[in-house]
Amino acid sequence: MAVVEESGDAPVTARLDAIRQASSLTLRLSGAWVTASVAAQDAALSRLDPGDASEAVIDLSELEQFDTAGAWLVDRTKRQLEQLGLAVTLKGLSAARRPLLEKVEQRQACPEPPKQPAAFISVLTDLGTATFEAGRTAREVVNFLGLTVVVLLRNLAQPRRLRGTSLIYHLEKTGLDALPIVGLLAFLIGVVLAYQGADQLARFGAEIFTVNLVGVAVLREMGVLITAIIVAGRSGSAFTAQIGTMKVNQEVDAMTTIGLDPVEVLVLPRVLALVIALPLLTFYANVMGLLGGAVMATIVLDIDLLAFARQLRDAVELSTFWVGMIKAPIFAFVIALIGCYEGLKVSSNAESVGLRTTRAVVEAIFLVIVLDAIFSVFYSVIGV
Template identity: 45%
Template sequence: MPRSPEPGDRSLPAPGPGEAELVAAEGGARLSVRGEWTLAHHAALAEHVRALSAQVGAAQVATVDVEGLAALDTAGARLLHTLLGAERVGALLADETALPRERRALLKAVADALADPVTPAAPAGYALGDVLAHIGQTMVVFRRHLAGLTGFVGLILETAVRVAVQPRRWRMTSLVANLERTGFDAVPIIALLTFLVGAVVAFLGATVLANFGASIFTVDLVAYSFLREFGVLLAAIIVAGRTASSFTAQIGSMRANEEIDAIRVLGLDPIELLVLPRVYALLIALPMLTFVAMVSGIVGGMVVSATTLDISPALFLSRIQDNVALIHFYVGMAKAPVFAFLIAVIGCLEGFRVEGSAQSVGEHTTSAVVQSIFVVIVVDAIAALFCMEMGW
């Protein structure tokens, strides 16, 4: 008569569906695993493991007996890992005599997969959510840029006040050199472009106003537009593209070559040495360039008026003197220092943000030009609304 296998009997594997039994023994409990741990018996094994897991976790399991394990596949290895836990599975794999080589390899593969699970792909978003997320990210970036710009402005003002009371620390050579590059070298291009724009404005005014028999008001159109808006705006946009990019490239290259760090090691202040001369130079240069732009634009309109409308230069200038108040010139000139300060600050700040590569220099140079032009146009629009409300 065949005998039933005893718990400690390892000679006969337990046939049929797999099972596990927790047996108390001296020196700690022993967990005996027997039968077929395969996908065919997965449902019954899952219930058995679920019922036994709490006991195994609470008991001090000293040994794991797998001699009675008749069959093992991936599903059974997964349940066995759940029952034993990662630490006991590791100890079982370390004992080369406990399991045959192929079963040990299978259990190890399952344990490694469970230790480093595959992260599921992020669920696909929906159109409105993606748009709102993009808007939120853009606002966070805008807030960070605004905070950085505000802090940099405060640092420049603090350094300017500290240096102003110490004339020996004024960088006159650097100021004159930057003034030449940002101001005098820009006069030809600004004069030419504003002359052409003034001619275009006069052509448009002559074309439209001639239908109403009011061609003489072309003079007023050219004068108002260049004294209040076009002169300072065109000069600021050209300077933003020409000078802000130059400031960013110069300071960015110095940062990429670690020259900024060398300046700090020498005990010098980069703001005092690099930023203040550029800011002061542009504060002086842009009002002068604005005046050149105003004169050139009016001259362009005057040439067109003389050639197409038979308005002589004397009549043109006389009408400007009689009909155009001086407040318009003051409004245009008052914007120039504000635009100059913002352009210089943005150009220098983007230079200090360069991270050390040629690609970073190009990216921040582009960013400096875009930000400068954007800020100039926004501030000009705000100033126009303010002046309109004030009646200026």
């Protein structure tokens, strides 16, 4: 007979007696088979060797305490012995403890982790998932565009439906409040263009054409592009966060319940405000960019403001100004549309607000740059 007994200071311990008789093995469990005292018996049961026994009896009649840890050890031992070909029976299990053991016996084995596919397969899977998601998002954005246009036409037919107070409020937030950051960045862009252009053109003795470079670059591309990117990061994200927070607070659902159209109440004022504000901001950015170029030309090239203005008049045509300005309302519509769309797609948790806000900024800037590239190709084809 082999006896394994836990040593410790606890008044009641878990004890295990292994009794061998011919081809029979009896495991007598006694004491407290609970979480605090079964650690040693866990190791002993794992090392148990039934030898040439063909049947086993697990005697539980002398148990004093029994919990889930003890029941799990009993069930594990029973399964191990059965896998070795022994006929196992339980003896002395009281009616009060039987439901606990039966519950443990119903446990499911932890599933094996799925096999990791090859790296190439993973790349193809991720690419396919991203492509499908991009296509689904593009379809939903087009649907949202159609819905917005329908609501816009309905409000144009019935001007009284347009929320003037909301329009003025968002016009102030997206236009007037953006003047400092737009003006500062446009001024610095003009400074950088003038400085870099003068540094390169000085090699050919053509410093005066720095004015041409600054004028064309700011009016055709940089003014409207920098302004649109700033507005996308500032106002587009604000639209998503505002509408997304309303979604989390179920305010959008409340609007729908009382018969208000969320697109008409939330989306349309923001879209119209940005379509009005962005061209004005672009004009302001053009002025500040040219001013930055003039200041740098005065400092680096000794070209005074009057000479800068004369050269700018000869270098820049009115069409150059309109080439940039035409882009502004289109960029504004796209930025506002994406911001509002992502806001309405927010689910009912705060994490979704952050994720959708980030997506709105990234998607708006991406679309602005894509549209700017399309405009550049179009203008080149028509010779503007």
